[in-house]
Amino acid sequence: MNPSNLPTQEWPAEPKVQFGPWACEPPLDDESEAFRQSLRQFATKVMRPIGQELDRLSAEQVAAKGSRLYEFFSQYDKLGISLELLFSLSDEQRAVMFPILFEELGWGDAGLAIAAAARMLPFYMAAKMGNQFVLKEYSEQLIGCWGITEPDHGTDSLDVSQQLFHSQGRYGRPNCTARVSDGHIVINGQKAAWVSNGSIADLCVLYCAAETANGPDPQHGFCVVVPTHLPGVSRGKPLEKIGQRALPQGELYFDNVKVSIDHLLAGPEDFKRAVYAIHTDANLLMGATFSGVARSAYDHALAYAHERKQGGLPIIRHQDVARRLFHMLRKVESAQALTRRVARFNAFEPVPALQAAMLAKVTATEHAFEVASDAIQMFGGNGLTCEYPVEKIFRDARASMIEDGCNQVLAIKGGYNLINPEWL
Ligand SMILES: Cc1cc2nc3c(=O)[nH]c(=O)nc-3n(C[C@H](O)[C@H](O)[C@H](O)COP(=O)(O)OP(=O)(O)OC[C@H]3O[C@@H](n4cnc5c(N)ncnc54)[C@H](O)[C@@H]3O)c2cc1C
Structure with a gap:
């Protein structure tokens, strides 16, 4: 080999890589980036305030007509993310857009994200199973x-x-x-x-x-x-x-x-095909949503580590705090990367892999829980109070390890799928 044929990489005198809001993600194409920006704005301006307000109400008050839950649904509809739109995308586009949609909704508020997802399920399944009657007879705006x-x-x-x-x-x-x-x-x-x-x-x-x-x-x-x-x-x-x-x-x-x-x-x-279909998409959706929840907890912890001072220094300057943030980010990034990888794999397979979707769900929900717990620790005593957002994220993430199947059980079923993918 002639070493002079090898390309030499330009290397600045002071190497420095600044993460953007989505850490080490390569740039998205313009359309996907615009989609995500609009969702981030929606998550910040609509979902977080409504989610925090509903969190303090009784379950009856949340469900009562006129609660801000319905304001969330109508604002969500204004984004124009209909099932027709999602199904009109190419496999390639859907593999990118679907995780972004639920990551951002999860970043905004886990409960509202799942309410939006469950809301579309009868329609979604009617489309998947090819039932034209249901698609024509009922409006997508129904809950x-x-x-x-x-x-x-x-x-x-x-x-x-x-x-x-x-x-x-x-x-x-x-x-x-x-x-x-x-x-x-x-x-x-x-x-x-x-x-x-x-x-x-x-x-x-x-x-x-x-x-x-x-x-x-x-x-x-x-x-x-x-x-x-x-x-x-x-x-x-x-x-x-x-x-x-x-x-x-x-x-x-x-x-x-x-x-x-x-x-x-x-x-x-x-029947088994219908169970398989909904489980596969629900597990992937949970993976994306709770990757977003994990990122939300991390973002709060990172910001707080810059604001909060001990010994006259922001706590992020303490070695152990920086180390903890590193491991939190590692979990966020791995949950998101795995979920997107599964979304891509499943988009191109004639039959999507349930066991792959379970990998995403179990990883993202466990990482979300761990990162949310670490975020509370980062906030010290403040993390335990309702004045700060992380205790709510912790409670939201805790539920996800049971939601749509206990993670332990999904792991057994996913493991059996490795023996015989025909088993459900
Ligand atoms: C936030 C949230 C949202 C949900 N949304 C929906 C929804 O939209 N629709 C819906 O129908 N359901 C929904 N669920 C229900 C959810 O799917 C169930 O709670 C879950 O499947 C566990 O069932 P269970 O609560 O009856 O627990 P159990 O099945 O009673 O399990 C109790 C414990 O026993 C263990 N266990 C049980 N059986 C076995 C076994 N065979 N082998 C090993 N361990 C076992 C479990 O892992 C668990 O630790 C939701 C749950 C939550 C928390």
């Missing part, structure tokens, strides 16, 4: 929710193949079942208090067991969009909880509810 878990079957409802079932377990009847009768799906039972938007939703994308001659079959169920104004649908009280308090949650009850067969997204033969 949606996803009902899958049940009071007696939380983890179990997410484990359709029953790989995790205990050999000595007695799993009992599902809490919610459906059957087809006379051109209608007839639904009975209830979904868990944890249904996001459950207490305010107009439409529910419901996953439930099929009633058969041999009793209910949770492995071959129905996925159906149910308008909540139908006779026989009722709601539980909004749930009081530790974090994501801007997100109303509550049970849905079904008493002989009849919904026309046009609302069916998947029947018993297709």
Whole structure:
């Protein structure tokens, strides 16, 4: 090799790289950067003030008509990020835009981000499963929710193949079942208090067991969009909880509810495909949202480390504080990078990889929790008070490790997927 053929890199006398607001991210194309800037502005001006205000209210006050939650929905609609727009993007564009959307919403407020995501799920799943009737019949502005878990079957409802079932377990009847009768799906039972938007939703994308001659079959169920104004649908009280308090949650009850067969997204033969599809996108969405939550906690901690003085110096000048910030940023960047990598991989695969989406969800939510906890430590006593934003972010992040499946269970299922990707 002739060394004179090798290009020499220009190297300034004083090497110095300044991170921008998104740390070591290479520049985005103009369109994606403009998209993110507008979302950042929305997150700063609309989401953070509304999210902080709703966090202090009771769950009933958050869910009540006229609360600022509905102002958030209408402001979000003004951004023009419709499902039509998302589905009109090329695979390449969607792989970039989808994570940016949820990173920025998560940076603004985790509870509101999930409320916006759950709101679109019945429509999103109708588009995925090719149900034109639902897409034409209902407006995207309606509030949606996803009902899958049940009071007696939380983890179990997410484990359709029953790989995790205990050999000595007695799993009992599902809490919610459906059957087809006379051109209608007839639904009975209830979904868990944890249904996001459950207490305010107009439409529910419901996953439930099929009633058969041999009793209910949770492995071959129905996925159906149910308008909540139908006779026989009722709601539980909004749930009081530790974090994501801007997100109303509550049970849905079904008493002989009849919904026309046009609302069916998947029947018993297709049920696992419908579960797989929603899990894959929900896990990726959680990865992006909680990468944003992690960055938000880090940003607050970094700013505070510059402001707060001890010994007459900003605390960031203390060696251990700089070290801690380094590890916080490492976790933020790795959560975001992994989630984007999975978004890209899944956008180009004919069948997106559920186990890859689970890697993103588990990593981002655990990193968000750890970074939020470290942010509290960075703020010292102030971190524990409601006067500062980090205790709320910590509570929001804590919920995410259970949301859409406990991380421990997702790791087992993701691990089994490495043996056989056909298992769900
Ligand atoms: C913020 C938030 C939002 C949510 N949104 C929705 C929603 O929109 N729609 C919806 O339907 N649900 C939603 N959920 C419900 C969520 O999916 C469940 O809470 C979760 O799947 C766990 O179920 P569970 O709470 O019944 O806990 P359980 O299933 O009772 O689990 C309790 C503990 O036992 C462990 N465990 C249980 N079974 C096993 C097993 N087989 N192997 C090993 N360990 C096991 C779990 O890991 C956990 O530690 C949400 C939850 C939260 C917190």
